[in-house]
Amino acid sequence: MSTSTARAKRTPPPSGLIIVDKPAGWTSHDVVAKLRGIAGTRKVGHAGTLDPMATGVLVVGVEKATRLLGHLALTEKGYDATIRLGESTNTDDAEGETVATASAAGVDEADLRKGVAALTGPIMQTPPQVSAIKVNGERAYKRARAGEEVALVARPVTVSEFEITAIRRHGDLVDVDASVSCSSGTYIRALARDLGAALGVGGHLTALRRTRVGPYALPAARTLERLAAECVILPMADAVAAAFPRRDVTAEEAASIAHGGRLPALGLGQGPIGVFAPDGTLVALAEERGGISRSLAVFVP
Incomplete structure (x- = not known):
């Protein structure tokens, strides 16, 4: 039997979801490409992009379940984040270049909690300059990286939880750990930027771990190494019933x-x-x- 015949007769994997614990440094597309090899099919897609810096829950659909992804991407998401106050970057996260600094040593906990409260609930949020938002048919990040100032329109999002879990001071810098639950389309990088701006010291995101996409949370997520050893696919019926x-x-x-x-x-x-x-x-x-x-x-x- 020829190789092409063997490929043609390969049984496709069952349709369903793979809940991945994405590693740092990988794009969501990198994960999809890896899982195409692991699952043995080209019909693989993801719901809700994670930036390369971020880790955590990435919901991947296989075969017919790719048709679920657009609906799953609209569900509420949860994150654990670290925000650094006292430095602003051109991407609003640690992957960008520092564009401004200011001492955050004088930011007290009461002001910090007041700033977080102002960014909780239904808010208008302007996406980061370096984002996948399309402006006149072109991604904003392409224009921004070409040195163009992109005029992005603020849009409504809902931050249902923005809870400070730790505050660490390092001279003029303050690192704030927070737990966030939010609607689809919310940029945690923008929350970091806007919190720093409101406090007058600037801020950016230094760490991000997605803990939940709808009902799919970290305890159900598997690393790529574990999936390579055993590709666990949540059947479509179970996936839909959960979501x-x-x-x-x-x-x-x-x-x-x-x-x-x-x-x-x-x-x-x-x-x-x-x-x-x-x-x-x-x-x-x-x-x-x-x-x-x-x-x-x-x-x-």
């Missing part, structure tokens, strides 16, 4: 929604909602609008 409201339907209803039919809404929220057949098979993701439940993505043949 979204569940609706169990009859065989007739399952057949209908699989073919584009609509069902009466049950008040489960706008969605996504996991729709399951009587045997537990994941049929579709659906949304409820105007009293009707309709499919967003269908997963059965």
Whole structure:
């Protein structure tokens, strides 16, 4: 048998999610490329990019589960972060060049907590200059690295938790450890920048570890080394049941929604909602609008 024939007959892996503990120095794309080799398929993608400096939870979809990723990327995320006050960088994190310094020795804990409180809840946040936001069709980071000042528009995000866990002083610098829970699209680098600006001393992010993406948290995450030894894939049905409201339907209803039919809404929220057949098979993701439940993505043949 030729090599090409052997490849053609290779059984694809099961569809599902791989919860990765991303190492520092790797891009999210690097992780996807590595997992394509480990899982034995090109159909691999990730939900919610992590910067190379960051570590922690990266949700990766395999085969049909890649169609879940856009929905999972919109869920709330959790982080452990370290913010350095007294230095500003051009990327708002430790990977950039220092552009300003000021002594943070006079920043007391009360002012610090007041600054954190002002950045908690629904806020308007301007993304970092070096970010993947598109401006006139081009990524902001490409323009910024070419020396261009990019005018980025502030947008609404929600920081549901911003809790200081430790404060360490090093001469003119202050390192603040914090736990953050936030909506999709929130930049922790921007929180560090804005906290430093509010305190008048500048600030940037020196460490970031993502602890959670929706229901998927660090205890379930595996390093690339562990995944190379045993590629654990969370089945799609389990992944959807953990992340979204569940609706169990009859065989007739399952057949209908699989073919584009609509069902009466049950008040489960706008969605996504996991729709399951009587045997537990994941049929579709659906949304409820105007009293009707309709499919967003269908997963059965």
